[in-house]
Amino acid sequence: MTLRIGIDAHVLAGKMQGSRTWLVNIVARAVSRHPDATYVIYSDDPVRAAAAIAGANVEHRRLPRVPRSVRLLAVWPWLVHRDRIDALVTTYIAPPLVPGARQAVVVHDILFETHPAFFTWRMRWRNRLLTRLSARRARLVVTISGYSRDAIAKTYRIDPARIAEVRCGTAPPPTGGMGAGLIPDSRPYLLMVGRLEPRKNLALALDAFARLPAGGSRLIVVGRADGERPETLARLTAMADVVHVAAIDDRGLGDLYAHAAALVFPSAGEGWGIPVLESLALGTPVIASNVTAIPEAGGEAASYFDPAAPDRTERLADLMRAAVEGRLPFDAGLARAHVARHDWDGPAAAFVDAMRRAFPARDPAPAALPGLLRPQ
Structure with missing residues (x-):
């Protein structure tokens, strides 16, 4: 039966x-x-x-x-x-x-x-x-x-x-939604995607981005507030060259992934890490923390740092700087092979x-x- x-x-x-x-x-x-x-x-x-x-x-x-x-x-x-x-x-x-x-x-x-x-x-x-x-x-x-x-x-x-x-x-996210049009100029930008809560380490990303040369790049943060600390949300709104997008459709998000210098995923803990795979599926480099299940999502195709290390802010800032300057190591073929297995x-x-x-x-x-x- x-x-x-x-x-x-x-x-x-x-x-x-x-x-x-x-x-x-x-x-x-x-x-x-x-x-x-x-x-x-x-x-x-x-x-x-x-x-x-x-x-x-x-x-x-x-x-x-x-x-x-x-x-x-x-x-x-x-x-x-x-x-x-x-x-x-x-x-x-x-x-x-x-x-x-x-x-x-x-x-x-x-x-x-x-x-x-x-x-x-x-x-x-x-x-x-x-x-x-x-x-x-x-x-x-x-x-x-x-x-x-x-x-x-x-x-x-x-x-x-x-x-x-x-x-x-994952499957390659759709593109063609003019998501990249959120950026009013041709400066490179870093992208962070996910609900805004302390575990996602937005505060660390803002600290690291603040160490990059002023005016040389942007940070786009996509996600709705979901328990994030008020002081971190205030900094997100006040910092120069930081754009917060509370919601966007799939095609717009696909455009943001496709044109980013890198996805920044500094989370302190995840059961997986879907944005990591979505970014790699569109050929975009990934900077991610090396804890919990995140390295399973990124495999050998992502660049990692330790979010608990004493020098975590400096290390993340160095990786961000390398990404916006086009120096971040990234093997597109390795990324495609990793995505194909997932x-x-x-x-x-x-x-x-x-x-x-x-x-x-x-x-x-x-x-x-x-x-x-x-x-x-």
Whole structure:
């Protein structure tokens, strides 16, 4: 009988972030690779979700608009029963009253465990308790990088055979949206992309940029404020030659990537680093921190620095200066080869393989889960 897989897609109506990008690209590709399963997509807006994820084996359902606690404790058990769901895929926090043998939980990273200073105490302790419980109960844990896979296995004492690594990918971002027109002159510019929060290290980027020769280049920062310190946002607005773009469409962002002297990605911690791959896909050099999963996203094609080193500001400023002067080492062929190994099709196939292994069709009591190999 056909396996019925429920997908919690409530993030489709939330803020733009990596978890949303991953879900859309993985599930939209997985459905055609998994014709022997029916995917039931639960979202706040089924019409919008259907535009992103479609197929002959896809059903869309509206999630009831109730408090999160009610959804976890009551709605999900009811939906699993009503819609005859064999495997429910949720993100970070899984419903505790749905049997663990029927659950796969996606945990992009556990930075709230490894980098707690960047999270509020409420989020930190909620996730520590509920994500840990969810990961330990679920039959399958899915994560997006080798770094996160190892951290989850070690911190939560989970058998690595229960953790499937389904990485992020990329496709060359579209161009032609006149994003480069944001720059009123021909001076080279550096680009920083991502939500504005302390973990992204905007303050460090501003400190380093301030050490470059005045008037010789610009720094464009793309992203909405999301918990960033007020003093850092004030500097972002006040600094000469710094442009803040709160929002831009995909084509405009593609233009900014394509014409930048380099992408600057100084984050203190990431589960992956999608802007790194997007920049490389358009042949633009990348300056990135060398911590957590970021080197997996950039491979050997990026230039790295240590964001915790005593000389981090000087080192980042040196790399920025080299980029705007055209001296930053960059092998375009190496970048193309790295990007070619990280499309979305491979991770989608890995997701389907992991689901098939963990949830054999209509097996109410699956046998011990065989090992899930890390992608090469």
